[in-house]
Amino acid sequence: MNAPHRNIGQDLPVIRQLDEIAVNQIAAGEVVERPASAVKELVENALDAGATRIELALKDGGKTLIRVTDDGHGMSAENLPLSLSRHATSKIDGSDLLNIHTFGFRGEALASLGAVGRLTLTSRAMGSDGAHTLSVSGGQIAPLKPAALSAGTVVELRDLFYATPARLKFLRTDRAEMQAITDVVKRLAMAEPYVGFTIRDLTGGDQGRVTFRADPETGDMFAAMGGRLRQILGTEFAQNALQIDAEREGITLTGFAALPTYSRGAATAQYLLVNGRPVRDKLLVGALRGAYSDFLSRDRHPVVALFLECDPQKVDVNVHPAKAEVRFRDPGLARGLIVSALKHALAQAGHRASTTVADATLGAFRPEPTGRIYQMDMPSQQALRSSYVAQAPGLSEAPAPFAPTSARVEEVVLDDGPQDTPLGAARAQVHENYIIAQTADGMVIVDQHAAHERLVYEKLKRQMAANGVATQALLIPEIVELSEGDAGLLLDHLPSLASFGLVIEPFGAGAVAVRETPAILGVINAEKMLRDILDEISDLGDSQTLADRIEAVLSRVACHGSIRSGRVMRGDEMNALLREMEATPHSGQCNHGRPTYVELKLADIERLFGRT
Ligand code: ADP
Ligand code: MG
Numbered sequence: 236m237n238a239p240h241r242n243i244g245q246d247l248p249v250i251r252q253l254d255e256i257a258v259n260q261i262a263a264g265e266v267v268e269r270p271a272s273a274v275k276e277l278v279e280n281a282l283d284a285g286a287t288r289i290e291l292a293l294k295d296g297g298k299t300l301i302r303v304t305d306d307g308h309g310m311s312a313e314n315l316p317l318s319l320s321r322h323a324t325s326k327i328d329g330s331d332l333l334n335i336h337t338f339g340f341r342g343e344a345l346a347s348l349g350a351v352g353r354l355t356l357t358s359r360a361m362g363s364d365g366a367h368t369l370s371v372s373g374g375q376i377a378p379l380k381p382a383a384l385s386a387g388t389v390v391e392l393r394d395l396f397y398a399t400p401a402r403l404k405f406l407r408t409d410r411a412e413m414q415a416i417t418d419v420v421k422r423l424a425m426a427e428p429y430v431g432f433t434i435r436d437l438t439g440g441d442q443g444r445v446t447f448r449a450d451p452e453t454g455d456m457f458a459a460m461g462g463r464l465r466q467i468l469g470t471e472f473a474q475n476a477l478q479i480d481a482e483r484e485g486i487t488l489t490g491f492a493a494l495p496t497y498s499r500g501a502a503t504a505q506y507l508l509v510n511g512r513p514v515r516d517k518l519l520v521g522a523l524r525g526a527y528s529d530f531l532s533r534d535r536h537p538v539v540a541l542f543l544e545c546d547p548q549k550v551d552v553n554v555h556p557a558k559a560e561v562r563f564r565d566p567g568l569a570r571g572l573i574v575s576a577l578k579h580a581l582a583q584a585g586h587r588a589s590t591t592v593a594d595a596t597l598g599a600f601r602p603e604p605t606g607r608i609y610q611m612d613m614p615s616q617q618a619l620r621s622s623y624v625a626q627a628p629g630l631s632e633a634p635a636p637f638a639p640t641s642a643r644v645e646e647v648v649l650d651d652g653p654q655d656t657p658l659g660a661a662r663a664q665v666h667e668n669y670i671i672a673q674t675a676d677g678m679v680i681v682d683q684h685a686a687h688e689r690l691v692y693e694k695l696k697r698q699m700a701a702n703g704v705a706t707q708a709l710l711i712p713e714i715v716e717l718s719e720g721d722a723g724l725l726l727d728h729l730p731s732l733a734s735f736g737l738v739i740e741p742f743g744a745g746a747v748a749v750r751e752t753p754a755i756l757g758v759i760n761a762e763k764m765l766r767d768i769l770d771e772i773s774d775l776g777d778s779q780t781l782a783d784r785i786e787a788v789l790s791r792v793a794c795h796g797s798i799r800s801g802r803v804m805r806g807d808e809m810n811a812l813l814r815e816m817e818a819t820p821h822s823g824q825c826n827h828g829r830p831t832y833v834e835l836k837l838a839d840i841e842r843l844f845g846r847t
Contacts, residue, residue, distance in 0.1 A: 256374035259321060259343075259350030260399055265556035266347045269406060270297025270395055271415035272557055273348055277390050278423050278432075279338035280345075281305035283326060284388065287451060288431040291420065294438050296412030298395060298403075306387040311360040312367045315379060318356065319371055321346040333548050338512065338558070350374045351402070352395040358388040373398035409438070417447050418503070421467050422513035425506045425540060428452040428463035464491065464540055468504060472497070472538060477584055479541065481576035484568055486545040488576050493538040494584060495530035495828045506540040509550060509561050516560045519543075522570040526577035529786050530821060531828040539577075543569065582820040653810075657817055658832065661809035667802065670809045677836040679813075683804065685825035686816055691755060692793035692826055693819050695735060698755070699789070704736030706751035715762045719745040721769050728772060735789050739765075753792060767791045790826040 253261070267273050274297060281289045284307025294300035310318060317323050324342030327335060348354050349371035359366035366384035370377045396402040406412060417434060424432045431451040437443035449466045452459035465473050476491035490506075507519045527537045551562040563569045654660045658681070659674030670681040698704045717725070722745050725732070732739060736753030749761040771791050804812070816822040816831065825831050 255321070256350055259346050259374055262321065262343050263347035263351045263399070264402075266341075266344060267351060267395075268557070269415060270301060270412050271419045273297065273301055273352075273392055273395060274303070274416045275419045275423070275557065276339075276344035276348065277301065277303040277392070278420060280390070281307055281388070282423065282427055282430065283337045283339050284308050286387065286430060289433075291416075291432075291434045292437050292443065293413065293416065293434065294436075296406075296409030297416055298406060298409065298412065299393060300437065301392045301395070302389065304387065304389045308361040309363075309366075309386065309388050310356070310358040311363060312379060314360070315356055315358060315367055315369045316376065318345050319349050319354075319369070319376060332553050333551065335547060335552055340553075341556075341558075348392055348395075349376070351399050352397060353393040355391045355393075356388065357382050357384050357391075359384045359386055361386070413446070420447060422506060422508075424449045425463060425467055426508050426511050426513055428456075428459040467506075468538065468540065472504075476538075476540075477580040479576050479580055481572060481579075483572040483575075484565075485549065486543060486569060486572055488541060488543055488572050490541040491539065492526075492541065492577050492580060495527060495535075495537065495581070495824045496830045498527075498531055498535040498537055498828050500534065500536070502536040504538040505536065507543070508541070509543045509552075510545065510547060511542075512552060512558065512561070514559055514561050518563070518566050518570060519573065522573035523577070525570070526574045526581075529578075529790065530581065530824055530826070532826075535828045541573070543572075584821075584823070656814070658813040661806055661813060664804055664809060670804070670812070672809075672813055674834070676838075677834055677840065679832050679834045681813065681816070681832040682825075682830075683802075683809075683812060685829055686812060686822065686831040688793055689822050689825050689831055690812075690815055690819055692790055693821060694755060695753065695789055695793055696786070699735055703734055705754040706736045706738060707754040708751045709749065709761075712748040712750045713761045714742055714746055714748050715765050716746045717765070717769070721745075722747055724769060724772055725765065732768070735792060737764075737768075737792070756792070764792065767794070793826060 266276065270293075274291065278289055278291070281303055284305060286305035286307035288306050290304045292300065292302040292304075314325070322342045323346075324340060326337040326342075327340045332340075345354070345356070350373070353370070353372040355368060355370045357366060357368040366382045367379055368382035369379050396406070407415075413436065420432055420434055424430070429451055432447065432449045433445060434447040435443040436446050449463065452462040454462075461473070472491070472493060475497035476493045479488055479490050479492055481488045502520065505520065505523060507514055507516065507523075509516070509519075523537055523539060531537060549564050551564070552558055554560055554562045651660070654673055655675050657674070658679050659672035661670050661672045663671045664683075665671060668683055670679075670683055672679045672681065695704055722741070725739060725747055726741055729739070736751065736755075737749070738751035739747045739749050742748040747765070749765070752759055752761060752764075768791055823831060
């Protein structure tokens, strides 16, 4: 085998000092991955310069033009050329890398951008009587010139990566790049509520179109942050978020975390800031996942805006070229704080499900804005067609009888149950799975299957915490055939499986015998449960703490014990279920983040009928 790129067997290799342009292009490889990373660096610079308004103008997803205009303190004529040289910064003196209070400190963003695109800086230093401009293109700097600008700085970056075309190939569609840019700006806007941000897309013409706008907030920090959160995440988030305020050994955690029923299909709406710096840190994202693991299936993602603050000495921000990750001196402490604070808040929320659930329900009921009248009791199209068919002569197909659906409505004697409770008094059960209850000012529809699943899970957790889960022994152990690897994986987890009531033992190669199952579940399909647990264990891998893993598995176990689906319930049973839900934390959503009930207020119902 030959190694064409190595000099083995030939002359001794020569070590060369790379020229400045090559060095900057290499550095840019790390710092500037795509237009959004350039935007991040430029907006951070504007913020570090004390800007109160920052305007972005973009073309073609930032690929051909990124212009950032700020009203910050600007740069002097002497500083302009310096700003372009590598490792030149006004933000630190290099003596203490653990005491950083600015976004920037590496002094390489402008040098990198100038090496991979056409960069023009125009700036007027605070208090000076004129502005200057300086251009650099593919690393070549043109002479400084006087310019007209009343204050602040304008940085224009054209044709990003023209000097390193290989990078161009990795760029996504303009739309995708634009979205990444907006995301970056939103994160920084979250960090700086007193600063106004505008994004203008100039692709269509010079005037362009404003695609994002966040006006400067006023008032105290709390009010300002609240306003900014609403602007970025919407009022719906505000209505469905729990306030977080916790502290542990000098680290504080504040902000908002949404109820599990207000989750997203992607991890996009997770704003995590460490000492005011937006980060996408694996440790912190893992902690979020841990905090919600109990309430969300793995394809749903919580929505949060969380601010961690601590002494800068406790967290190293100099571990990632784009400063997107940080390293806590005590990672366990930060993780533990997030997990426990969020879990606590979610527990306090009790049976609360998100208002969006009720809103979505109402939306489904509401007549469409076209003015079409919604008719209850209208036979379905299917039923109508059947009745036509019945009248049509000559069709051989046996006509389906036009009859009411087979839905059963279980009558409940109106016993004036406790309506003044949050979930009210059960009035009826429909389709053998939905409980209709009357509350003081509305009605509640409970998905008894989902609710029961949650109750079983919470009960299992309590039992396990107290004295282990009660088990029932199987008369004849059930033998489950698995692959050797899977059997081994399960046997590795014998003690934790036993702690939640599942006693298994090896049974030859690739099989296990199930001897005892959790009593609370009644009769179950042991094989199906084992396969589910295996999925859970192999999915989670070693990425989570043991406690998180146990809870995830337990939640799967609870799934198998939801016995009340499709079961007719008596009035007292239904009321008992409602009372138990009220008394059980987290009962507003099932283990997969779906709501267990929806509530319609009388006012909402009246609106449906046009009474108000
Ligand atoms: P860093 O931000 O890490 O210091 P940069 O390469 O991003 O490195 O910027 C170099 C220097 O240029 C900064 O330290 C700052 O003094 C100056 N600078 C850059 N952008 C601006 C701006 N928008 N307003 C004022 N000064 C700026
Ligand atoms: Mg910078």
